[in-house]
Amino acid sequence: MGEQGVAVRASVSSESQLTEQETDELVKEFEAALDQNLSEAVAAIQTLLKFIKTCKVGTISGLRAELKVATETLIKARTSTVSVSSGCELFLRFITMTSLEGQNDFEDLRRKLIKRGDMYLQKVADSRQKIAHIANPFIRDGTTILTHSRSRVVYCLLKEAMSSGKRIKVFVTASTIDNSGEEMHQLLQDAKVPSKVILDSAVGFIMEEVDLVIVGAEGVAESGGIINKIGTYQMAVMAKALNKPFYVVAESFKFVRMYPLNQGDLPNDEKYTSVNSSEDSHPYIDYSPPQYITLLFSDIGVLTPSAVSDELIKLYL
Amino acid sequence: MSSPSPKKQDKEEQKQKAVKAGEGKKGQGKEDGGSGGGGEHGAAVKKPTTKAERRALQEAQRKAKEERLAAQGKGTAKQTTSTSGGGAKRSQASKGGEGGAKLEGKPLEVPRPTRQRNSSSSTSVTTDDHRPNKSSKSSKKATEQQVETGRRVKQLQLFSHLQQYSKAPSSPTLPWHSVSTYTSIHPAIIKLGLHYSHGVICGSNSRCVAMLAAFKKVINDYTTPVQKELRRDLDAHIRPFINFLTHCRPLSVSMGNAIKYLKREISKIGPDQSESEAKRLLCATIDEYLELYIVKAGTEISKLCQNIIKDNDVILVYAFSSVVQRVLLDAHCSGRQFRVIVVDSRPKMEGRHMLRTLVQKGVKCSYVLINAVSYIMKEVSKVIVGAHSLLANGYVMSRIGTSQVALVARSFNVPVLVCCETYKFSDRVQTDSIVNNELGDPNDLVQINRRQGNFLTGWKDIPCLGLLNLVYDVTSPDLVSMVITELGVIPCTSVPVVLRISRDETAAV
Numbered sequence: 033m034g035e036q037g038v039a040v041r042a043s044v045s046s047e048s049q050l051t052e053q054e055t056d057e058l059v060k061e062f063e064a065a066l067d068q069n070l071s072e073a074v075a076a077i078q079t080l081l082k083f084i085k086t087c088k089v090g091t092i093s094g095l096r097a098e099l100k101v102a103t104e105t106l107i108k109a110r111t112s113t114v115s116v117s118s119g120c121e122l123f124l125r126f127i128t129m130t131s132l133e134g135q136n137d138f139e140d141l142r143r144k145l146i147k148r149g150d151m152y153l154q155k156v157a158d159s160r161q162k163i164a165h166i167a168n169p170f171i172r173d174g175t176t177i178l179t180h181s182r183s184r185v186v187y188c189l190l191k192e193a194m195s196s197g198k199r200i201k202v203f204v205t206a207s208t209i210d211n212s213g214e215e216m217h218q219l220l221q222d223a224k225v226p227s228k229v230i231l232d233s234a235v236g237f238i239m240e241e242v243d244l245v246i247v248g249a250e251g252v253a254e255s256g257g258i259i260n261k262i263g264t265y266q267m268a269v270m271a272k273a274l275n276k277p278f279y280v281v282a283e284s285f286k287f288v289r290m291y292p293l294n295q296g297d298l299p300n301d302e303k304y305t306s307v308n309s310s311e312d313s314h315p316y317i318d319y320s321p322p323q324y325i326t327l328l329f330s331d332i333g334v335l336t337p338s339a340v341s342d343e344l345i346k347l348y349l
Numbered sequence: 350m351s352s353p354s355p356k357k358q359d360k361e362e363q364k365q366k367a368v369k370a371g372e373g374k375k376g377q378g379k380e381d382g383g384s385g386g387g388g389e390h391g392a393a394v395k396k397p398t399t400k401a402e403r404r405a406l407q408e409a410q411r412k413a414k415e416e417r418l419a420a421q422g423k424g425t426a427k428q429t430t431s432t433s434g435g436g437a438k439r440s441q442a443s444k445g446g447e448g449g450a451k452l453e454g455k456p457l458e459v460p461r462p463t464r465q466r467n468s469s470s471s472t473s474v475t476t477d478d479h480r481p482n483k484s485s486k487s488s489k490k491a492t493e494q495q496v497e498t499g500r501r502v503k504q505l506q507l508f509s510h511l512q513q514y515s516k517a518p519s520s521p522t523l524p525w526h527s528v529s530t531y532t533s534i535h536p537a538i539i540k541l542g543l544h545y546s547h548g549v550i551c552g553s554n555s556r557c558v559a560m561l562a563a564f565k566k567v568i569n570d571y572t573t574p575v576q577k578e579l580r581r582d583l584d585a586h587i588r589p590f591i592n593f594l595t596h597c598r599p600l601s602v603s604m605g606n607a608i609k610y611l612k613r614e615i616s617k618i619g620p621d622q623s624e625s626e627a628k629r630l631l632c633a634t635i636d637e638y639l640e641l642y643i644v645k646a647g648t649e650i651s652k653l654c655q656n657i658i659k660d661n662d663v664i665l666v667y668a669f670s671s672v673v674q675r676v677l678l679d680a681h682c683s684g685r686q687f688r689v690i691v692v693d694s695r696p697k698m699e700g701r702h703m704l705r706t707l708v709q710k711g712v713k714c715s716y717v718l719i720n721a722v723s724y725i726m727k728e729v730s731k732v733i734v735g736a737h738s739l740l741a742n743g744y745v746m747s748r749i750g751t752s753q754v755a756l757v758a759r760s761f762n763v764p765v766l767v768c769c770e771t772y773k774f775s776d777r778v779q780t781d782s783i784v785n786n787e788l789g790d791p792n793d794l795v796q797i798n799r800r801q802g803n804f805l806t807g808w809k810d811i812p813c814l815g816l817l818n819l820v821y822d823v824t825s826p827d828l829v830s831m832v833i834t835e836l837g838v839i840p841c842t843s844v845p846v847v848l849r850i851s852r853d854e855t856a857a858v
Contacts, residue, residue: 255831255840291838293657293731293764293830322840323827338842345839345846 058083058102059109071184073119073285074156076106080120081149090138095145099124114251114259114317118288119156122347126152159283159331160185164192167246167281167329173198175243178235181207181261182216183248185281189329191223202227203238205263209314212261235267245271249282252330254291254344256322256337258282259298262315268324277326284332287344292319503791505815507783512599514788514818535570537563538590542597551699553737553773554643554671557603560594561639564611565632572624579627580618599787602738602746602775610638613855646770647672649835651679654733657766657833662687662730665758667719668748669699670735672768674706677733681712688713690729692722694750696793696818719750726761736769741848742778743826743841745769752782752824764830767841771834774848782822791816 061082065075083102089095103120127148163185171177171193177200179186193200202220206229207213213229220227230238245267251259258264258280271278292298298319322337329335332343398406504513541563544550550559564587571586573579591608594600600608614634618627654676658664664687666673677689689712693700700716707714717725732754736747745751745767755765779785794816795805808814826841836847 254838289837291831338840341840341843342846345843345850 055105058105062106062109069184070157071115071160071283073115073283074153076103076116076120077123077149077153077156077285079106080123081146081153084142084145084149092138092141095142096124096128114288114290115286118251119285121289122285122287123149123152125348156283156285156331159285160188162331163281163283163329164189166331166334167279168192168196170279170327170329171198171200171244174200176201176203176241178203178205178238178242178245178267179216180205180213180245180247180264180267182212182219183281185248185283186246187216187219187223189246189281190220190225194223194225200225203230203242204228205230205232205235205267207261207263208232209262209316232263235263236270239270239274239276242276244277244279246279246281249280249286250317251288251290252280252282252286252328252340253319254289254341256325256328256340257292258320258325258328259288259290259292259317260320262318265295265318265320268320272324278324279327279329280325281329284330284343284347287330287340287347289344289348295319503809503815505817508786508788508817508819510784511786511788514790534590534593535563535567537566538593542594545594545598548697551697552669552671553601553603553735554647554770556601557607558639558643560604561607561611561635564590565635568628568631568635571628578620579622579624580615580620583615584612602777603773606772606775607638611635642770642772646772646835647675650768650770650833651676653833653838654766654768655680655683655685657838658685658687658731660686663690663728664688665690665692665722665725665729665732665754665763666703667692667700667732667734667751667754668694668697669703670768672770673733673735674703676768677707677712678710681710688715690715690717690725692717692719692725692750692754694719696789696796697748699748719753722754723757726757726763729758729761729763732758732763732765734765734767736767736773737821738773738775738777739767739769739832739841739844740778740823741774741776741845742780743829743844744779745824745826745829745832745841746775746779746821747824749782749819749822752822752828755824755828759828765824765828767824767829767832769832769834771836771847771851774844774851776848779823780825782819786822787820789818789820791818794818 058079062075062079065078066072068075070078080099080102084095084099087095087098089098103117103124106120107117127145167189171189175198177190179190179202181204190200190202202225204213204216204220204227217227217229247258247260247264247267249258249260253259268278295315295318298315298317322340325337327334327336328340335343541550541559544559545556550556567587567590568583571579571583573582591600594604611631611634614631618630622630650672658676658680662685664677666677666689680687689707691700691704691707691714693704693716695718704714704716715725734747734751734754736745738746740746747767758765777785791808795803795808797803797805805816808816829841832839832841832844834847836850839847
């Protein structure tokens with residue numbers, strides 16, 4: 033399995049660069065998909081699927097090489113790349129799991145890949161709803177929840193809890209680097225969920241009043257730890273110190289083959305945003321180690337952090 | 350000879366044993382099967398004694414036996430202390446010869462020891478109520494070793510369930526006093542066994558590789574007896590060799606897994622294959638196993654570690670591990686700038702070997718003993734250690750001292766990386782270092798090379814003093830940050846997943 037990956041990478045480096053036009057089309061397609069309020073990985077997968085449909089190659093290895101280059105282009109296009117890279121890799125693995133031997137007709141094969149791709153897209157499209165359904169029983173009536181910044185999965189979960197008749201109260205951190213906490217607050221207000229914005233520095237202050245902490249994730253590492261918006265790590269440590277359960281909600285395509293040992297191990301290009309060039313010394317993401325996480329809710333079920341590696345092995349092998 | 354009196358003593362012991370039959374002493378029951386029935390009958394006739402009375406009686410008998418043993422043992426003890434003093438040297442040929450000659454000269458010892466064996470083991474069995482079979486067998490082995498070599502190795506109560514250390518190989522099944530038994534064992538295996546027991550070959554990987562090389566020789570020299578099939582007989586043929594090796598030094602997990610693999614391969618040989626073809630096939634599979642699970646695995650682990658070792662890292666390593674050495678040398682050759690701190694400990698001082706090889710290649714090294722590890726840990730950015738085996742509950746079994754280093758590393762927030770090939774993974778589960786371990790030579794602890802001399806030289810004569818030389822310890826998974834295997838980087842808790850995968854693979858094949 034490892035050697036296969038190496039061989040593909042080698043072939044990519046020697047050939048196939050997309051033309052300028054193709055690159056632009058790809059990026060435009062991607063940003064259009066993002067506007068549909070899909071998560072970044074799903075948008076990337078959709079774009080890749082369209083790319084396969086319109087790609088002008090004649091061989092399997094050629095297609096693979098093109099896809100690799102396309103993935104890299106997508107990763108460079110957007111700042112939060114952890115979920116995009118993991119989603120794309122899993123998508124590729126999923127569709128190429130079809131038996132490719134004895135397929136002389138490339139077009140037939142392409143159609144097969146597209147069908148599998150649509151199937152995968154369908155599966156991940158309702159993963160958010162699935163997670164909300166799985167995690168709902170863990171939120172009891174009358175709980176106070178603390179969440180961090182803006183996460184579509186957490187929003188979906190809170191909406192579901194609200195609509196199943198539970199009374200909940202939500203605190204959201206402002207996440208002042210891009211004020212996405214305010215956006216989350218707005219969304220929650222629109223959904224009639226009672227919520228309040230707090231300062232990032234007030235997490236320690238508020239922790240004794242909350243019953244549990246729920247955050248989303250940009251990537252779930254092999255160790256079981258999560259990579260998320262900056263500020264998640266300190267929230268996790270505070271929760272552990274005050275014995276509050278710390279739950280993470282993440283779709284299965286966010287499981288990535290990374291194993292950071294500490295904050296310094298996070299890849300630099302994902303840490304710092306290219307957008308805020310004046311403030312580019314501030315990191316954008318951080319890593320929360322698995323010992324602070326109580327449970328992970330994903331569409332493959334409820335997992336403990338040590339089970340993440342198990343699932344990753346199943347997904348990737 | 351003196352059969353009537355020992356027989357009478359036997360009967361008494363049988364009574365006690367029969368009375369305590371409920372505690373499951375199947376071991377003794379088997380070998381003294383004849384008199385067992387008589388003993389029971391005798392017990393039924395006698396009036397039932399209370400437990401305290403029985404115990405008091407046993408204690409008195411045990412004391413009497415010990416006195417007799419001491420009187421006999423002191424005579425031979427003087428002879429053996431001189432040989433044990435020079436025992437630390439590596440002259441295995443002379444050792445083997447000495448051992449053989451010494452044992453050869455005492456053929457008359459055998460009938461006596463078998464009688465005493467029963468009594469001492471029956472007393473030690475009563476103190477260990479919870480582990481009937483295993484403890485009786487191994488404590489039998491233990492006292493056997495005591496008596497046969499004529500040396501009084503002091504046993505520690507807490508570790509009496511483990512195989513006690515003895516320099517010369519000994520076994521309850523093979524009578525070592527006759528030279529003829531040496532001839533039934535293949536010379537390559539004898540050489541290997543003596544290498545193990547004298548510490549010439551040390552380290553999980555080297556022991557496994559040497560063992561497989563020796564087994565290749567054995568297979569090549571093997572001829573199927575008439576009327577027998579190779580695939581059934583070869584297994585029985587190598588069993589006494591494995592027993593011999595175990596008695597020289599307990600098998601490592603790597604060796605155990607390799608033997609399991611070999612036995613599986615032997616059973617897979619078709620009935621219609623010619624002997625030379627089968628032998629060639631077996632040797633080829635052994636080579637393949639070595640190549641795949643040891644050599645290539647090492648290469649893969651080293652490759653994975655290249656991305657983990659960063660420039661300006663300070664890496665701490667403990668004692669010696671062939672995998673860790675490989676990782677560091679490869680990283681150095683690829684141009685990474687890092688420095689290494691080698692932590693070492695008595696009595697084996699394996700860290701010196703690691704230090705030597707690293708310095709020869711130009712790696713910047715420091716060297717400390719383990720008592721300074723908390724002083725040096727604040728400078729360290731990563732700890733990389735090897736492992737003897739990884740247990741199914743995620744615990745890491747490694748050279749003694751590793752868990753200490755991991756604990757200090759955790760308190761300084763330094764990540765601990767364990768490099769371990771998958772063939773060393775074991776199905777066993779243990780949470781402490783006492784239930785399963787290896788006991789080394791306690792005399793190794795006596796040498797301290799100080800001007801004032803070795804204070805512990807007379808430790809055997811001091812009744813309240815015992816020396817303990819443990820070889821392995823277990824590190825809990827919450828102290829380990831990641832495990833690097835050839836399948837990839839996994840957290841410590843994912844060992845059962847790997848075991849499951851490899852079991853599925855072998856089942857599929």
